[in-house]
Amino acid sequence: MTFNDLFRFALGSLGGHRLRTALSLLGMVIGVAAVVALTALGEGARRYVIEQFASIGTNLLIVVPGKTETTGLPGMVGGMPNELTLLDARALDRQIPEIDKVAPLVVGTDDASFGARRRQVAVVGSTWEFEEVRKLSVARGEFLPKADLQRGRPVVVLGLKVAQELFPGGEEPVGRIVRIGGWRMRVIGVLAPRGVQLGMNLDDVVIVPVVTAMKMFDRRSLFRIFVQVHGSAGLEATKQKVLRLLAERHDGTEDVTVLTQDALVATFSQILAALTLAVGAIAAISLSVAGIGIMNVMLVAVAERTREIGLLRAVGAGRRQVLVVFLTEAALLSAAGGLLGLAVGWLSIEILVQVFPALPASPPVWAVGAALALSFGVGLLFGWLPARRAARLDPVLALVSR
Amino acid sequence: MIRLEKICRTYQLGGQPVHALVDVDEHVPAGEHVAIMGPSGSGKSTLLYTLGCLDRPDSGSYWLAGREVARLSDEELTDVRRHHIGFVFQSFHLVPRLTAAENVELPMVFAGLPRAERRERVEAALASVDLSDRLDHRPDQLSGGERQRVALARATVMQPRLLLADEPTGNLDTSSGRQILDLLDHLNDAGTTLVVVTHDPSVARRAGRVIVLVDGHVVRRLPGGEVMGAADLFAP
Numbered sequence: 001m002t003f004n005d006l007f008r009f010a011l012g013s014l015g016g017h018r019l020r021t022a023l024s025l026l027g028m029v030i031g032v033a034a035v036v037a038l039t040a041l042g043e044g045a046r047r048y049v050i051e052q053f054a055s056i057g058t059n060l061l062i063v064v065p066g067k068t069e070t071t072g073l074p075g076m077v078g079g080m081p082n083e084l085t086l087l088d089a090r091a092l093d094r095q096i097p098e099i100d101k102v103a104p105l106v107v108g109t110d111d112a113s114f115g116a117r118r119r120q121v122a123v124v125g126s127t128w129e130f131e132e133v134r135k136l137s138v139a140r141g142e143f144l145p146k147a148d149l150q151r152g153r154p155v156v157v158l159g160l161k162v163a164q165e166l167f168p169g170g171e172e173p174v175g176r177i178v179r180i181g182g183w184r185m186r187v188i189g190v191l192a193p194r195g196v197q198l199g200m201n202l203d204d205v206v207i208v209p210v211v212t213a214m215k216m217f218d219r220r221s222l223f224r225i226f227v228q229v230h231g232s233a234g235l236e237a238t239k240q241k242v243l244r245l246l247a248e249r250h251d252g253t254e255d256v257t258v259l260t261q262d263a264l265v266a267t268f269s270q271i272l273a274a275l276t277l278a279v280g281a282i283a284a285i286s287l288s289v290a291g292i293g294i295m296n297v298m299l300v301a302v303a304e305r306t307r308e309i310g311l312l313r314a315v316g317a318g319r320r321q322v323l324v325v326f327l328t329e330a331a332l333l334s335a336a337g338g339l340l341g342l343a344v345g346w347l348s349i350e351i352l353v354q355v356f357p358a359l360p361a362s363p364p365v366w367a368v369g370a371a372l373a374l375s376f377g378v379g380l381l382f383g384w385l386p387a388r389r390a391a392r393l394d395p396v397l398a399l400v401s402r
Numbered sequence: 403m404i405r406l407e408k409i410c411r412t413y414q415l416g417g418q419p420v421h422a423l424v425d426v427d428e429h430v431p432a433g434e435h436v437a438i439m440g441p442s443g444s445g446k447s448t449l450l451y452t453l454g455c456l457d458r459p460d461s462g463s464y465w466l467a468g469r470e471v472a473r474l475s476d477e478e479l480t481d482v483r484r485h486h487i488g489f490v491f492q493s494f495h496l497v498p499r500l501t502a503a504e505n506v507e508l509p510m511v512f513a514g515l516p517r518a519e520r521r522e523r524v525e526a527a528l529a530s531v532d533l534s535d536r537l538d539h540r541p542d543q544l545s546g547g548e549r550q551r552v553a554l555a556r557a558t559v560m561q562p563r564l565l566l567a568d569e570p571t572g573n574l575d576t577s578s579g580r581q582i583l584d585l586l587d588h589l590n591d592a593g594t595t596l597v598v599v600t601h602d603p604s605v606a607r608r609a610g611r612v613i614v615l616v617d618g619h620v621v622r623r624l625p626g627g628e629v630m631g632a633a634d635l636f637a638p
Contacts, residue, residue: 005511016499311495314456315509315556316484319476395456399495400447 125213334379
């Protein structure tokens with residue numbers, strides 16, 4: 001019996017029971033579609049998060065004072081660790097060519113008021129570079145001026161929410177004088193909406209020149225320094241240069257930590273990939289249910305076609321041939337179900353992407369492959385029992401059965 | 403062609419052993435036309451299926467064309483059926499979803515014959531039963547007589563030396579039945595050994611020899627021409 005004959009024979013008997021064939025297909029279609037669609041969703045979420053990080057800037061180094069690892073003897077020799085200063089920030093900017101922009105950061109909280117309205121806000125002290133390093137944009141007015149680092153002018157850029165609360169009813173904030181703590185400052189701009197990023201709600205802050213903030217909070221050191229590296233430069237190499245330069249400036253002790261986005265992104269990516277796998281595995285369970293559906297249908301087919309099986313045996317079909325005929329039917333069922341399920345899954349993803357364009361959902365290749373292979377395998381596995389039953393029928397009893 | 407020695411076959415029916423064949427000895431030379439008669443449950447169908455290598459005797463020997471087949475494996479028996487034996491059944495046993503041509507093609511599909519040869523043989527076989535114009539008809543589009551003729555074409559398409567028929571006219575009207583019997587006679591004349599199980603004395607009368615089975619025993623052997631009515635045949 002050639003493969004071609006087998007295929008045609010199996011196709012013919014499946015075609016003979018359209019409704020039953022369609023129903024058992026349906027189970028497989030749903031199973032495969034679920035695997036494809038759910039893993040696509042998981043993968044979409046993973047990519048969404050990565051894109052969010054990328055929008056903050058992937059070639060970003062964050063310099064934090066202090067060492068997170070424990071090294072050497074504690075505090076006996078070195079005393080207090082050196083703090084990050086504005087001069088450190090300027091040195092980074094000037095002495096490391098790979099560095100594109102440096103934004104020093106000082107944070108604190110204080111009251112902001114305009115007239116009778118008053119609320120507590122987070123005060124961020126930084127420089128004009130902060131706008132680009134953190135990919136901010138200004139809705140009205142302008143960002144901090146490109147003035148000398150050391151000049152603390154009394155100007156402020158309001159976060160959207162702060163602006164809305166201090167100036168309700170569409171009043172124009174730009175040009176007005178607001179009070180922040182004990183300081184009178186002129187509003188020069190309002191940020192475009194941004195939301196929470198890296199744990200900071202950028203709609204709920206006010207941004208002032210770094211020196212102004214240092215004066216306000218009576219600080220001499222920086223909270224951290226954001227460093228934007230040139231796109232072409234290696235992030236890791238630059239990180240080492242930053243560490244070396246700051247160690248040099250801090251009497252040879254390495255007392256800062258440099259964080260990169262990469263590590264953070266990798267962690268999130270891993271978590272979400274694991275989640276995708278788990279969701280895919282759960283969906284794969286539905287495939288085994290579909291397999292049981294196929295088994296059911298095949299068992300009914302064997303029972304219904306007992307006389308036909310007897311006849312096939314009489315005209316010279318061997319046990320193995322009968323087994324292969326029924327296995328082929330099961331395999332065809334599951335393969336067709338798998339392909340159809342793939343199409344349905346893909347379609348539902350397309351619809352999803354139409355509705356939520358922000359979600360870059362597409363099924364990972366491994367999931368598509370696994371779903372197809374699994375559906376085929378499940379079909380064969382669950383087709384085995386009915387096919388074996390068909391092959392083991394006693395030909396005489398099969399022929400005379402009702 | 404066929405030699406049976408002490409063939410016994412017992413099967414269980416509702417917990418009771420049924421002795422379908424008891425020490426059956428028989429010799430059928432090649433080219434003979436034999437009818438098997440007997441009351442219901444006498445074991446005649448069991449004998450036919452044993453001859454057809456679908457059923458295996460519990461004991462005894464069965465030589466088919468000089469080969470002892472009673473102890474062959476399922477695989478080997480399949481091969482014997484494929485190449486040496488054709489079956490015709492009372493209820494035709496056509497596969498309903500297949501056309502007449504596809505039904506006739508079936509034995510050759512399982513034997514793995516090349517497609518071109520199959521086509522040729524299907525056409526020849528259906529022509530020999532006068533159904534050349536029914537190639538693409540499904541069984542439900544054919545009359546009973548036509549169905550049995552398709553079944554006969556299928557039984558002979560592998561050119562078996564032994565043709566077994568189980569009540570071939572049992573579901574047919576007289577004229578269709580006669581047509582089938584004529585075709586069977588014709589095949590027998592051409593050298594095919596023919597064994598027919600029947601209730602009908604008029605069918606048995608065409609056989610060269612009639613074997614009468616009662617309760618698994620061969621009780622009588624007589625020439626076909628001497629068969630009168632069923633009632634006196636089965637009397638002890």
